[in-house]
Amino acid sequence: MAILSLQGVSKNFGALKVTDDVSFDLAPGEALGIIGPNGAGKSTLFNLITGNLRPDAGQVLLDGRDITLETPMQRCASGVGRSFQIPQPFDHLTVYENLLVAARFGGGLAASEAPLACMDILHRTGLSALSDRKAGALPLLHRKRLELSRALATRPRVILLDEIAGGLTDGECVDLVATIRSLHAEGTAIIWIEHVLHALTSVVTRLIALNFGRVLMTGTPDEVMAAPQVQEIYLGIEA
Amino acid sequence: MKAVLTLGVGLAVVLALALVPVIGPRILVQDLFKVLCLLVLALNWNLLAGFAGLVSVGQQAFVGIGAYVMFATTILWGWDPLAGMLIGGMLAMALSIPIAFFAFRLNGAYFAIGTWAVADIARLSFGQWRALGGGTGTALPRDATREMFGVGLVRDLLGVSPAAAIDAVTYWLALGLATVMLVACWLFLRSRMGLGLQAVRDNPVAAQSVGVDPTRLKALVFLLTAFVTGLCGALLFIQIGRITPDAAFSVIDWTAFVIFIVVIGGIGTLPGPIVGVLVFYGLQRLLSDYGTVYLIALGLIGIAIMLFARRGLWGGLIHCIGFDPFPLGHAAPRLARQSIKEDAA
Ligand SMILES: Nc1ncnc2c1ncn2[C@@H]1O[C@H](COP(=O)(O)OP(=O)(O)OP(=O)(O)O)[C@@H](O)[C@H]1O
Ligand SMILES: [Mg+2]
Numbered sequence: 001m002a003i004l005s006l007q008g009v010s011k012n013f014g015a016l017k018v019t020d021d022v023s024f025d026l027a028p029g030e031a032l033g034i035i036g037p038n039g040a041g042k043s044t045l046f047n048l049i050t051g052n053l054r055p056d057a058g059q060v061l062l063d064g065r066d067i068t069l070e071t072p073m074q075r076c077a078s079g080v081g082r083s084f085q086i087p088q089p090f091d092h093l094t095v096y097e098n099l100l101v102a103a104r105f106g107g108g109l110a111a112s113e114a115p116l117a118c119m120d121i122l123h124r125t126g127l128s129a130l131s132d133r134k135a136g137a138l139p140l141l142h143r144k145r146l147e148l149s150r151a152l153a154t155r156p157r158v159i160l161l162d163e164i165a166g167g168l169t170d171g172e173c174v175d176l177v178a179t180i181r182s183l184h185a186e187g188t189a190i191i192w193i194e195h196v197l198h199a200l201t202s203v204v205t206r207l208i209a210l211n212f213g214r215v216l217m218t219g220t221p222d223e224v225m226a227a228p229q230v231q232e233i234y235l236g237i238e239a
Numbered sequence: 240m241k242a243v244l245t246l247g248v249g250l251a252v253v254l255a256l257a258l259v260p261v262i263g264p265r266i267l268v269q270d271l272f273k274v275l276c277l278l279v280l281a282l283n284w285n286l287l288a289g290f291a292g293l294v295s296v297g298q299q300a301f302v303g304i305g306a307y308v309m310f311a312t313t314i315l316w317g318w319d320p321l322a323g324m325l326i327g328g329m330l331a332m333a334l335s336i337p338i339a340f341f342a343f344r345l346n347g348a349y350f351a352i353g354t355w356a357v358a359d360i361a362r363l364s365f366g367q368w369r370a371l372g373g374g375t376g377t378a379l380p381r382d383a384t385r386e387m388f389g390v391g392l393v394r395d396l397l398g399v400s401p402a403a404a405i406d407a408v409t410y411w412l413a414l415g416l417a418t419v420m421l422v423a424c425w426l427f428l429r430s431r432m433g434l435g436l437q438a439v440r441d442n443p444v445a446a447q448s449v450g451v452d453p454t455r456l457k458a459l460v461f462l463l464t465a466f467v468t469g470l471c472g473a474l475l476f477i478q479i480g481r482i483t484p485d486a487a488f489s490v491i492d493w494t495a496f497v498i499f500i501v502v503i504g505g506i507g508t509l510p511g512p513i514v515g516v517l518v519f520y521g522l523q524r525l526l527s528d529y530g531t532v533y534l535i536a537l538g539l540i541g542i543a544i545m546l547f548a549r550r551g552l553w554g555g556l557i558h559c560i561g562f563d564p565f566p567l568g569h570a571a572p573r574l575a576r577q578s579i580k581e582d583a584a
Contacts, residue, residue, distance in 0.1 A: 050448060076450040088445035090438045096571035101438040104431045106450025111431065115572045122571075131571035154449050 001064050003028040003189050004080075004158050009048055009058035011041075011213075018044045019055070020213040026158065031180075031190040033200045033221065036210035037233050042193045043085050045210070046160050049191075050082050051075045062158075076106040081156025083147035085163045085193075091136030095127055095146055098135050099153040106154030118153055125149045125179060141167060148179070158189040165196040173199050197234075201225070209233075245564040256414055260407035261397060268406050272478055274520050275413035279471045280493060281500040281512035282420045283464040288498075289507035290428065290436050291460040294347070296494055297354030298468050300338070300361045301331040303488035305469030306476035307365050313383045315370060320379065321388050321412075324473035331469025332462050339461050343454065355490065362488035376483030384477060409478040416474065420467060425509055425565045432456055433567070440507075499537055503544045505551030509565035514553045 002025035011019040018041045026032055034042050047053040049060055051072040059068045062078055070078075090098050099118040103109045109117055122128040125145050130138065135146060144164050151159055161180070165173055173196065180203050184190055194200040201207070201221040209216040209230045216233075217224050224230055256275075260268050280298065287293045305327035312323035338357050345353045366374045384390065385401045387408065394404040427433050438446040439453040446453060472493070476482050486492070496519065504515020522540070526533040548555055557563055 052444065052448070071452075072447040073450045073452045076448060082448055084445065084448075088442050088448075090441035090445065092441050093434075093437060094568065094571070097434065097569050098438075100569055101434050101446070101451065102449035105435055106448075108450075115569075119572060128571075150449060 005061045007059045009055045011055050018213050029187045029189055031184045031204040033204035033207045034193045040210040041213035076154055079157035081151040081154040082160040083151045087143035087147050089135035089146055094132050095135055096131040098150050102150045102153035121149050121152045161192045165199045260410050265403050268410050272410045272413050275417045276471055276475050278417045278516045279420050280497045283468050284497045285501045285512050287464050291457045294351050295354040296351045297358035299488045299490050299493035300358035301465045301468035302472030302493040304331045305472035306487045309473035310482050319388055320477045327473035328466045328470035332466040335462050335465030339458050362484045366484035378481045428567050499541045502541055505553030508553050511551050511553040
């Protein structure tokens with residue numbers, strides 16, 4: 001059974017159809033990529049999955065259970081973790097404390113387990129040297145890593161990553177891809193929105209192309225990237 | 240090391256304060272009683288506004304409810320005023336539940352106005368209570384406070400008048416309440432829930448996405464502070480001995496002054512209310528002869544601090560001394576981590 005599934009999900013902002021009858025299933029442990037031009041409705045789709053937005057129509061199911069009316073914190077506790085495209089750190093807390101909140105609440109870890117679990121994640125994402133730094137003082141790239149780290153601290157079964165590779169150097173990108181691969185290998189289901197296509201396609205096994213809130217095409221990365229309608233919207237982006 | 244320093248200084252201060260009724264003049268006991276009660280109210284309001292983002296202008300509702308319930312249990316049922324104080328705190332908390340249901344639908348300035356309106360409704364309602372003197376209020380029977388728990392003992396031990404013994408007992412209760420409240424605030428803010436509250440304060444949307452329920456945490460803080468504010472209100476009016484709706488539900492005395500104390504001391508910091516209450520007390524001693532001018536001066540100082548030192552006097556002070564007696568942070572367990580790695584190696 002699919003771990004996550006969207007059934008006919010639609011969302012309008014006034015007259016603007018931002019999500020238009022989107023349906024797909026995510027298998028347990030699957031890595032799914034989402035691509036599409038700016039404003040295609042990718043981040044909105046994440047907000048509909050996490051409960052930050054309510055759909056106007058359609059259902060979101062987790063483990064076959066309808067969670068459409070659940071709050072973001074309920075969904076987090078059930079195993080949906082996310083990063084924000086524009087990082088949303090807890091500015092006055094340290095990097096470590098940012099993770100600690102996530103581990104103690106969404107991750108459901110006890111006071112005795114959470115500290116080491118958080119440090120393990122920080123070692124893994126390469127932020128351990130900055131763990132006592134205030135999150136508000138971090139530069140953008142470290143903020144993005146913090147987004148990933150904090151999402152991991154909620155111990156998700158499905159993790160939603162929104163453009164975390166943008167702006168990385170080649171070396172950093174390789175590290176990030178290795179981290180996400182290892183998550184995938186551990187069985188965490190992943191949905192990754194990314195404009196850096198070579199990073200994305202080196203991890204995911206399936207791609208969804210969105211345009212104007214609609215699913216334009218679904219398939220393997222090669223199929224989708226080769227399709228003329230996708231090439232048309234992506235012309236010039238991945239040069 | 241620093242924790243030992245805080246503990247040592249804290250104990251010394253509490254001990255010194257505890258000796259005041261034994262060696263100090265009665266007027267000082269009465270003054271410091273007010274200061275300690277204001278500190279309790281300020282710690283509560285700081286938790287509400289500084290940490291939970293609930294800028295209430297209606298905390299006088301809980302002061303008044305606590306005080307009136309204590310008067311009711313004492314006058315109508317003949318209970319010990321201290322038992323009435325406990326009931327007063329509990330009733331204030333019970334009534335905070337429906338108030339929260341109403342006020343939590345409002346945001347920001349509307350929340351502030353909503354809580355104020357509720358407090359005024361409470362003032363008008365308690366003013367209808369004929370058995371407690373209606374709008375003109377009433378006084379506690381002399382015997383009730385003289386026979387209050389502990390008063391007889393203190394009278395014999397210190398060899399003082401009943402009135403002085405009542406002042407001493409209420410003073411020690413205020414000192415105890417302030418100390419417990421300070422320690423409890425610190426422990427709460429360092430707990431899981433305190434961490435969640437700080438996350439919500441920084442970014443409510445992100446907090447929800449990592450599993451923190453903002454409404455639940457805020458409701459908890461609202462209920463607990465209503466309890467302590469109610470207790471403090473009852474204690475204040477045991478010492479004052481007289482009650483009127485206007486005095487018990489005074490927005491100036493129990494909320495405006497308290498907001499001033501927290502803002503000048505440093506909102507959202509634990510030592511802030513302590514610094515604030517000391518400054519407030521000093522200003523009051525200096526300026527209280529000037530009446531209205533005093534209130535205007537307080538207002539101007541408050542506005543100046545809000546504009547030029549947003550973190551209050553404590554925010555500036557901590558820069559100079561570089562030492563936070565009540566650190567709220569959680570240090571990353573670096574050493575533990577390394578030792579585990581060494582064990583594995
Ligand atoms: N809260 C909102 N109110 C009104 N319009 C919105 C809101 N959020 C998003 N939009 C609009 O919806 C459309 C889709 O936005 P969304 O952020 O989902 O796009 P995206 O695919 O993530 O784009 P990008 O690649 O730039 O991140 C955009 O046109 C955007 O302006
Ligand atoms: Mg986006």
